[in-house]
Amino acid sequence: MSQGDKNFATSQQILSRESNKNSLNFRRVFGLNDLTERLTKPFVLGTIFVLSKFNRHFIFTMIYQKTLAQSVETSGIGLHTGVKVNLRLKPAPPNNGFIFVRTDLDNFEIPASLEYISHCSYATTLLRKGVVLSTVEHVLSALRGAGVDNCFIEIDNLEIPILDGSSEIFLELIDKAGTIEQEVARKFLQIKEKVEFEQADRKMTIEPSDKFEIDCLIEFSHPFINRQTFQFVLENDSFGREIASARTFGFTTEIEMLRKANLALGGSLDNAIVLTPEGMLNENPLRFQNEFVRHKILDIIGDLTLVGMPILGKITAEKSGHAVHASLMSRLLKTETAWEIVEVKG
Numbered sequence: 001m002s003q004g005d006k007n008f009a010t011s012q013q014i015l016s017r018e019s020n021k022n023s024l025n026f027r028r029v030f031g032l033n034d035l036t037e038r039l040t041k042p043f044v045l046g047t048i049f050v051l052s053k054f055n056r057h058f059i060f061t062m063i064y065q066k067t068l069a070q071s072v073e074t075s076g077i078g079l080h081t082g083v084k085v086n087l088r089l090k091p092a093p094p095n096n097g098f099i100f101v102r103t104d105l106d107n108f109e110i111p112a113s114l115e116y117i118s119h120c121s122y123a124t125t126l127l128r129k130g131v132v133l134s135t136v137e138h139v140l141s142a143l144r145g146a147g148v149d150n151c152f153i154e155i156d157n158l159e160i161p162i163l164d165g166s167s168e169i170f171l172e173l174i175d176k177a178g179t180i181e182q183e184v185a186r187k188f189l190q191i192k193e194k195v196e197f198e199q200a201d202r203k204m205t206i207e208p209s210d211k212f213e214i215d216c217l218i219e220f221s222h223p224f225i226n227r228q229t230f231q232f233v234l235e236n237d238s239f240g241r242e243i244a245s246a247r248t249f250g251f252t253t254e255i256e257m258l259r260k261a262n263l264a265l266g267g268s269l270d271n272a273i274v275l276t277p278e279g280m281l282n283e284n285p286l287r288f289q290n291e292f293v294r295h296k297i298l299d300i301i302g303d304l305t306l307v308g309m310p311i312l313g314k315i316t317a318e319k320s321g322h323a324v325h326a327s328l329m330s331r332l333l334k335t336e337t338a339w340e341i342v343e344v345k346g
């Protein structure tokens with residue numbers, strides 16, 4: 001881990017200021033903690049207090065980290081590899097984050113972290129010490145969407161099962177397990193400055209917000225898609241209502257090329273929307289008229305878990321994909337003035 005230019009002190013250095021929004025008081029604590037040691041540069045840790053006035057008293061309710069109440073499991077096949085795989089979600093201690101465990105390789109661990117991204121063509125693949133783990137984004141999206149902070153994700157093969165092509169079954173598993181609060185405050189990556197990444201007509205920005213929100217636009221010259229936009233705010237059960245069931249999609253015109261590249265080997269009408277030039281092969285209807293852009297948001301939420309903690313910021317994505325998501329995260333974390341780590345009391 002490299003040390004940057006910021007000065008760190010073991011004692012707390014406290015600053016307070018009134019925000020012009022929501023009467024926030026900020027307390028910044030400069031220092032490192034064990035969560036941040038997973039990342040490649042030092043962070044600033046702070047606390048936000050959201051004041052609630054009740055009977056002349058200020059009430060503080062700490063937002064605590066959460067994990068699963070019990071283990072849950074499922075099985076399926078990998079979308080790209082076609083291999084059969086068993087998956088188990090297990091409770092994990094505070095500040096653990098999400099860690100994949102390859103039970104077929106002596107419980108080799110691959111933390112869900114930006115530093116292990118290997119490649120991003122058609123899915124996000126992690127690589128650590130030669131061990132590969134593919135298509136991590138849908139299960140990570142479900143965990144973040146459900147408000148889980150810490151979880152071990154055990155699998156016994158090299159790709160997360162695609163299930164029905166969405167995050168719905170992962171979310172049902174998490175609901176079945178239940179969640180419990182842990183006695184450690186949740187840490188957020190709060191965005192302080194706008195950061196953007198642009199590549200040809202693909203563009204993605206992240207800017208300050210007191211929520212986690214995503215504005216997304218996609219454009220494909222297909223009669224079912226054309227231009228679709230959706231605005232999403234992660235709050236309460238919005239992920240389950242608006243995003244979780246949106247399925248991945250592909251085009252028949254791409255399938256031959258994908259299969260030649262050893263991709264989409266497990267793809268079928270059970271786990272993807274398959275679009276022909278004029279329509280789709282699936283007999284069942286779309287789950288939303290704009291299911292495609294909703295799935296893009298599902299992927300963004302999943303990919304952005306790789307920064308290591310929930311984000312307070314607004315993302316705007318135009319025609320983005322896994323590689324753009326990774327590039328934006330990388331640029332964000334390298335821009336030290338653009339973020340700080342905070343704890344929120346609401």
Ligand SMILES: [Zn+2]
Binds near residue numbers: 137248298299
């Ligand atoms: Zn996806």
